[in-house]
Amino acid sequence: MSSQKTQSKRSPEASAFYIAGLILLGIVVVAFVISLFWTPYAPDATDGASKFLPPSLEHPFGTDNFGRDVLSRVMSASKYTIFISAAGVAIALILGTVSGIPAGYYGGFTDRGIMLLGNSIMCFPGILLALVAVAVFGASVTNVIWALGLVFAPTFARVCRLGTMEIKELDYITHARVMGVKPVRIMTFHIFPNLVSQLLPATVIGLANMTLFESGMSYLGLGVQPPDASFGKMLSDAQAYFRVAPWLVIFPAMMLIFYILGLYFISEGMRVSLTKGGK
Amino acid sequence: MTTHIHIVKVHHLTLSFPTRKDPNPKPILNDVDFGIRDGEILGLIGNSGCGKTMTSLAIAGLLPESASITSGSIKFAGKDLLAMDPKSRRAMLGKDIGMIFQEPSTALDPLMTCGKQLEEVLTAHKDSTKTPEERRKAIIEMLETVGFTNAEEILDRYPHQLSGGQRQRVLIAGAALLNPRLLICDEPTSSLDTVTTVSILALLKDLCHKLHMTILFISHDLSAARGFCDRVMVMKDGKIIDKDTTSDILSHPKNAYTAELLTNARLDTRLLGLEPATVDYTRSPVLTAKNITAGYGDSLFARGKNRKTDNTILHEVSLEVFPNEILGLIGSSGSGKTTLIRSLLGLLPHSGKVNIRSSSVGAIFQDPVSCLNPAHTIKWHMEEALRASGKTDNSVPRKERKAKSLAKIISVLEECGLGEQHLLRHPKELSGGQRQRVAIAMCLIQEPSLIIADEPFSSLDASSSAELLKLMTDINRERSTAFLLITHNIHIVRQICPRVIVMDSGRICEEGNTTDVLTNPKSECTSSLLDAEREIHGI
Numbered sequence: 063m064s065s066q067k068t069q070s071k072r073s074p075e076a077s078a079f080y081i082a083g084l085i086l087l088g089i090v091v092v093a094f095v096i097s098l099f100w101t102p103y104a105p106d107a108t109d110g111a112s113k114f115l116p117p118s119l120e121h122p123f124g125t126d127n128f129g130r131d132v133l134s135r136v137m138s139a140s141k142y143t144i145f146i147s148a149a150g151v152a153i154a155l156i157l158g159t160v161s162g163i164p165a166g167y168y169g170g171f172t173d174r175g176i177m178l179l180g181n182s183i184m185c186f187p188g189i190l191l192a193l194v195a196v197a198v199f200g201a202s203v204t205n206v207i208w209a210l211g212l213v214f215a216p217t218f219a220r221v222c223r224l225g226t227m228e229i230k231e232l233d234y235i236t237h238a239r240v241m242g243v244k245p246v247r248i249m250t251f252h253i254f255p256n257l258v259s260q261l262l263p264a265t266v267i268g269l270a271n272m273t274l275f276e277s278g279m280s281y282l283g284l285g286v287q288p289p290d291a292s293f294g295k296m297l298s299d300a301q302a303y304f305r306v307a308p309w310l311v312i313f314p315a316m317m318l319i320f321y322i323l324g325l326y327f328i329s330e331g332m333r334v335s336l337t338k339g340g341k
Numbered sequence: 342m343t344t345h346i347h348i349v350k351v352h353h354l355t356l357s358f359p360t361r362k363d364p365n366p367k368p369i370l371n372d373v374d375f376g377i378r379d380g381e382i383l384g385l386i387g388n389s390g391c392g393k394t395m396t397s398l399a400i401a402g403l404l405p406e407s408a409s410i411t412s413g414s415i416k417f418a419g420k421d422l423l424a425m426d427p428k429s430r431r432a433m434l435g436k437d438i439g440m441i442f443q444e445p446s447t448a449l450d451p452l453m454t455c456g457k458q459l460e461e462v463l464t465a466h467k468d469s470t471k472t473p474e475e476r477r478k479a480i481i482e483m484l485e486t487v488g489f490t491n492a493e494e495i496l497d498r499y500p501h502q503l504s505g506g507q508r509q510r511v512l513i514a515g516a517a518l519l520n521p522r523l524l525i526c527d528e529p530t531s532s533l534d535t536v537t538t539v540s541i542l543a544l545l546k547d548l549c550h551k552l553h554m555t556i557l558f559i560s561h562d563l564s565a566a567r568g569f570c571d572r573v574m575v576m577k578d579g580k581i582i583d584k585d586t587t588s589d590i591l592s593h594p595k596n597a598y599t600a601e602l603l604t605n606a607r608l609d610t611r612l613l614g615l616e617p618a619t620v621d622y623t624r625s626p627v628l629t630a631k632n633i634t635a636g637y638g639d640s641l642f643a644r645g646k647n648r649k650t651d652n653t654i655l656h657e658v659s660l661e662v663f664p665n666e667i668l669g670l671i672g673s674s675g676s677g678k679t680t681l682i683r684s685l686l687g688l689l690p691h692s693g694k695v696n697i698r699s700s701s702v703g704a705i706f707q708d709p710v711s712c713l714n715p716a717h718t719i720k721w722h723m724e725e726a727l728r729a730s731g732k733t734d735n736s737v738p739r740k741e742r743k744a745k746s747l748a749k750i751i752s753v754l755e756e757c758g759l760g761e762q763h764l765l766r767h768p769k770e771l772s773g774g775q776r777q778r779v780a781i782a783m784c785l786i787q788e789p790s791l792i793i794a795d796e797p798f799s800s801l802d803a804s805s806s807a808e809l810l811k812l813m814t815d816i817n818r819e820r821s822t823a824f825l826l827i828t829h830n831i832h833i834v835r836q837i838c839p840r841v842i843v844m845d846s847g848r849i850c851e852e853g854n855t856t857d858v859l860t861n862p863k864s865e866c867t868s869s870l871l872d873a874e875r876e877i878h879g880i
Contacts (some may be wrong), residue, residue, distance in 0.1 A: 233706040234714045237780065240686050240704040241729040241787060251725070255716035 076335035080082045083327030090140050090321040097137035105138040106130065106289045124309040126300070134312050139291040143321065146207055146285075146292070147272040151265055153211025154272075158218025163249045163257075165219065166226030177223070180216035188213040189278055196284045206285050210272050221264050225257045259336050266329035270322045277318060293318040347376035347416075348522060348555050349400060354413035356395060356404075368411070369395050371579040374782070377523065382549055382556040384570035384587065384604065386563050387427035390393055392579040393559050397525045400557070401428040401438050402430045418522070436466055439516035443528040444531075445508035449500040455511050456480060456496030456864045462515045479518065486551070487514045488544055505674060506537035510544065517548055524548075525557045530565065531800065534674040534829040536873040563599075563606040567591055575599045605803035619665070626661040627698050627791045627823050628685070633658045635691035637686045645683040654680045655691070655847045662791060667817055667824040669838035671831055671870060678827045678880065683794050685825075699848075701730055703784025703792035707799055709773035712780045719771075719779055720764040723750040723786060730787035750786065757782040757812060774805030781812065785820070793825045798833065810837070814824060831874045835859055843867045 109129035117124045123132035165176040183191065196207035205319065231237060238252050250339075277294025279285035286292040293314045300310035356370040370392045377383050385393045398404050400415055402422060408618060415422040417437065422430065434440075442448050459480045463471070471479070477496075487510045502507055509529060516524055526545065530538040545859035546569060549556050558570055560783035566587055573590045575598065585594040594600040615669045654677050662668050672678050684691040686704055706712055713722060727746055737745070751761050757778045768776055775822035777797055784792050794813070798806040814837055816822050828834060834841055835853060841858050843851040845866035851858055861867040 232711040233708055234712055236688065236706065237704060237712060237783070238714075238725070238729070239688065240702065241726055241783070242701060242731075243725065243729045252714055256714065258716075 064172045073334060076331045079327045079331030079334060083324045083331060084207045086320045086327065087324030090317055093137045094140040094144050094199035097141055101134035101137050103131035103134045105134045105291060107208060118310055123313045124307065126310050127303055132313055135291045135296060136317055139293050139296055139314065140317060142286050142290060142292040143273055143276065146203065146276045149207045150210035150214065150272045154214035154218050154268060155209065155265060157211065157215035159222050162222025162224050163253060166223035167230055167249055180219050183213065184202060184216045185300055189275055192275060192279060193284055196279065201284045203286060206276060210275055214268055214272060218264060221260055222257055225260050226253055229253050229256050261333045263329045266325050270325040273322055345686050346379050348379045348418055349377040351375050352414045352417040354399065354415065355411045356399060356408055357411060357705050358407050359409055373581055375574060375581060375584065377555055377557055380553060380555055381571045382558055382569060384566040384573040385557060385559045385576060386566060386573055387576035388561060388804050391576045393576050394527055396584045397527055397557060397559055400435060401440055401525060435519050435521065437522055439519065439521035441512050441526045441529045443531055445505055445512055448512055449508055451500050454497050459515050459518060462518050465518060483514045483518050488620055506541065507532065509541055513544065517552060520552055521554065523555045523557065527559045536673050536869060539873045539876045563602050575602065602803055605807040620663055622663055624664050626663050628662040629696040630685060631694040633684050633691050633693035635680055635689050636646055655684065658849055660842060662823050662825055664790065664823055665821045666840065667826055667838045669834035669841040670825060670827045670844065671829065671834055671841060671843035672706055673870065676844040678844055679795060682795055682827060686793065701787045701789045703787060703789040705777065705784065705792065705794040705797045707782050707796040709776040709800055713768035713776055715768055718765050718767055721785055722779060726783040726786050753782050753786045774801055774808060777801065777809055778812065785816065789822065791823045791825065795827045798828060798830060831870060
């Protein structure tokens with residue numbers, strides 16, 4: 063009955079979170095989509111004659127110490143930020159589910175082994191581990207993505223493991239086992255779809271956290287390499303000129319805040335609507 | 342007469358769940374009008390979904406936020422409950438109105454000892470005049486009242502260390518501690534076995550007299566009202582359709598629906614037209630189990646301490662199920678029935694031999710809520726069952742195979758009383774009885790020669806149970822499928838099972854021809870089960 067499905071009403075609280083989150087996130091995503099085709103100026107084009115220009119009609123976000131247009135750079139920076147966080151979360155999600163569900167399903171030594179590995183990753187501060195990995199393997203976007211993916215995988219593995227442990231005791235899984243369904247099939251088709259509601263908010267929060275990590279690493283010079291831009295990289299470049307050209311800090315920081323706040327709002331909205339009021 | 346003063350008066354109450362799309366939906370409660378007399382036990386009986394729980398929640402003030410009362414009033418001891426502010430209403434809960442719910446396993450906090458939880462009840466109601474010692478004394482006294490002989494010990498126990506019946510007693514003690522004037526019992530016994538049910542009902546009746554409480558007893562089982570309730574109301578589709586003293590309702594039902602409920606509650610095979618197949622005991626059995634011993638392993642902690650505890654639950658159980666047979670397996674809770682079938686299904690490690698003469702065994706479980714995967718449609722469930730059985734023919738082209746399996750799925754669903762229109766539904770859009778039938782259909786499509794059913798009736802109302810029972814006997818007769826039926830309803834066993842096994846503390850204490858065992862019980866556990874059943878059903 064399709065009518066019954068559409069009837070599931072969303073609480074006004076959840077709707078408010080969704081709308082606020084989508085607006086904030088929308089600003090960053092629109093900037094990203096446009097930057098794929100067009101930016102007002104080439105993001106790397108330097109212009110010695112127009113250094114440190116304050117925001118004006120010609121340069122709405124001003125220019126930086128090389129005379130590069132900040133608006134163009136912010137737009138192209140959103141590309142790296144979104145790409146790195148999305149790819150990193152995808153890796154973390156895949157590694158997390160593939161290890162977490164069997165850990166929860168089989169229990170015993172499988173569980174202990176997988177969780178030992180995950181816990182030992184979680185023992186270290188995540189950013190430190192990612193920094194070490196990038197320092198060892200070289201600073202490149204691919205390495206940053208892999209490093210962040212590995213650091214975040216245990217979080218997802220824990221969500222999956224816990225959910226699986228709960229679900230596997232339910233009658234429909236026992237029923238499937240009695241019917242003779244193979245374990246791998248049970249995990250992928252019987253258990254996984256029921257974990258989605260728990261994984262979704264974790265994924266959105268993961269995106270936000272990963273963006274923060276990426277900004278931190280770029281700030282330290284281990285993330286995106288010049289002349290490419292990411293929000294963290296722009297902030298780190300701008301700190302020397304904060305007094306003369308505050309717009310160099312304000313605009314990238316604003317975009318970063320929009321992106322992360324937008325993601326947090328959406329995950330909060332999901333939590334409220336999925337848990338029916340979040341009580 | 343003072344005894345006829347109504348403590349609760351529900352006056353033409355109408356309640357519905359309006360949504361933005363549908364501001365005037367069909368009311369859940371439609372012009373409900375009744376009074377609860379001071380000191381009586383009033384039964385509220387009806388099938389699932391008839392609105393009996395909503396009525397009780399409305400009285401307690403615990404309605405979900407989306408519910409709206411469109412007309413009517415509820416008066417408690419003269420005060421209009423609907424006009425009161427939420428804060429003072431909440432203060433009434435527990436103190437004036439107590440509640441006991443169906444599921445004793447989830448109503449207690451697993452991380453708190455029972456004593457602590459009971460103390461919480463007292464402190465939450467700002468009973469600060471008492472010292473901790475006095476509170477402890479009051480709790481111990483109450484635990485003794487509800488039938489614990491070892492009250493002091495119970496105080497320090499955690500909920501998981503108690504049985505279902507004991508937990509329900511602790512909950513009753515918690516509700517009675519505040520000495521409420523009205524106690525609402527929402528299906529307090531439906532997850533308990535017959536022996537425990539009888540003792541809990543006796544306890545409630547006793548409390549009602551001792552503490553001068555009024556009880557609103559909600560149940561789907563009309564026969565449970567026998568000998569317990571003073572008056573009974575029958576509810577259907579949000580309306581109270583019959584109201585009378587218990588003896589009148591049970592012996593001379595005036596309303597056709599009440600009569601139907603009564604028939605279903607009795608589950609009388611002659612009236613329902615059930616007819617199980619005849620069994621030929623000379624054929625070789627479908628299932629042979631020899632000397633099964635099973636238990637739960639020691640925890641790592643206990644293993645590390647090198648201490649061997651005895652966790653054996655089953656002791657050398659042997660049984661045989663013959664083709665075409667419906668074998669009944671009865672026993673009180675904790676007797677090892679579920680452990681036995683889990684071992685038979687190969688879900689638990691066990692010693693001994695299980696020999697099943699069939700490619701697949703079907704299984705139906707107790708809980709209709711969790712028996713189907715909420716993420717998938719009914720069609721997916723059926724296809725999954727078909728795929729797992731390995732009975733699909735891989736030589737024919739994909740399209741043809743799909744059409745063939747779909748036709749098979751529909752025919753099996755129809756056999757189980759469902760149809761094509763259910764294919765694309767999700768489990769949450771089906772009722773409990775329908776879900777159990779999907780579970781049976783999933784077994785049937787695998788064409789097993791044996792279906793193991795673990796308490797399939799215990800969470801269904803009388804009408805759904807009757808339908809399910811009919812379906813099972815039909816399958817048994819037409820497909821000659823054997824059933825191993827685990828139940829605590831002896832009445833069902835008596836009528837459809839030619840042979841019965843009685844279990845107690847992990848051993849088979851009696852087995853044989855049903856009429857012999859049940860009319861002439863040789864062991865103590867069988868007679869105690871029979872006594873309990875007699876008391877409830879009055880047969």
